[in-house]
């Protein structure tokens with residue numbers, strides 16, 4: 001079939017050059033500049049003439065000339081294409097672009113932006129699908145039949161309203177469902193009007209940063225902590241203050257010592273990322289008191305608290321806050337799947353207007369369709385059922401992983417954070433070069449995250465964050481043995497980043 005995409009070709013009907021020549025020249029130039037590539041389909045002469053508003057004759061004449069000179073290939077019964085034989089070096093980058101690409105992007109973007117983007121930590125170990133990928137769920141266990149039935153039903157029900165922009169805060173049905181769920185399961189104090197549906201925790205953090213922080217504002221970041229969250233504040237030009245974490249969670253006294261006047265703290269109280277500790281009641285009170293006394297904000301990232309294996313879920317920090325200092329952030333990435341890009345914020349009532357205007361400037365409104373599907377999924381009881389099933393499955397995978405690590409690594413390692421969630425941390429008593437191991441592990445389809453990459457400053461421990469959500473029980477022992485082999489081959493060296 002011919003392409004129905006018409007290349008940008010301008011024709012001057014009153015110009016001195018005949019129309020067929022203008023068409024010929026434009027196509028030739030588009031091919032030479034690489035805007036049209038070898039093998040690419042060309043619109044039929046009929047469609048092209050209609051789009052250009054000219055008669056078909058000059059188009060036929062120009063096409064014939066381009067075929068004759070080898071720019072186009074045309075075969076009977078098939079679409080005309082840009083000649084496959086055309087040498088690539090003539091059809092890629094246009095001369096002007098070649099010249100520009102000699103300059104680095106940093107010469108075209110401000111020095112400040114270049115420096116900020118340079119600090120972001122995109123890393124190869126977060127990319128692959130395979131054993132130990134952090135944040136990956138048991139995709140093969142997702143109730144796809146139910147899901148596709150709900151998707152089909154919602155598609156059939158689409159009406160004029162479904163095609164237009166949705167509500168800026170998110171669909172009221174989902175916000176009511178989320179509010180009910182958070183009050184019951186997470187002891188969050190909230191009403192549906194405080195819930196804003198967003199594109200995952202990442203957007204929740206990004207919107208919050210825009211509302212509450214100025215460039216140069218200080219924010220406490222857990223050390224080690226969630227780097228993707230920290231990246232938002234780096235990009236916003238904030239001053240990131242690493243605050244160490246111990247078994248009781250973020251060390252508030254140390255935070256106060258390092259920067260008492262910080263504007264905010266990004267924390268994971270239910271299941272510290274990555275080390276897995278639960279913030280103690282004493283620390284929670286201390287953190288809330290600091291925030292209240294200094295007018296600071298607490299961003300509570302409650303990303304996986306549905307999965308606890310040794311105890312009941314821990315109530316949220318937001319539920320203990322009497323002064324509206326906590327912004328609560330939740331996500332469907334772990335309990336459903338990450339490509340949904342659905343999460344939510346619980347906003348203190350007096351800030352709703354600020355959040356609403358800020359979100360509107362960023363993306364107008366969240367997409368409606370999957371909000372409705374998720375609402376149905378929850379309302380019909382599939383969500384609860386799915387979480388219950390996954391809890392059992394992840395518990396089994398976690399036990400197997402702990403056993404395999406103990407068997408292979410024995411006393412050489414410590415395991416943290418296995419009581420909850422979908423990942424654990426294995427750290428080495430003698431430091432190793434975890435980044436180079438992680439890089440080589442990726443080549444064997446093991447997607448461990450090096451622990452040192454979770455530190456802003458000098459790492460205290462080396463090791464790996466291992467996700468077990470998507471790793472089948474039968475694959476775990478082999479994967480751990482492979483990891484052991486890679487660690488053995490790696491030179492041990494002092495911790496440094």
Ligand SMILES: Cc1ncc(COP(=O)(O)O)c(C=O)c1O
Pocket residue numbers: 134135199200201202203226268273301303330331332333338342343
């Ligand atoms: C600490 C933490 N927060 C949030 C998320 C989820 O982010 P999102 O909701 O943007 O997918 C993850 C995913 O791994 C995480 O580890």
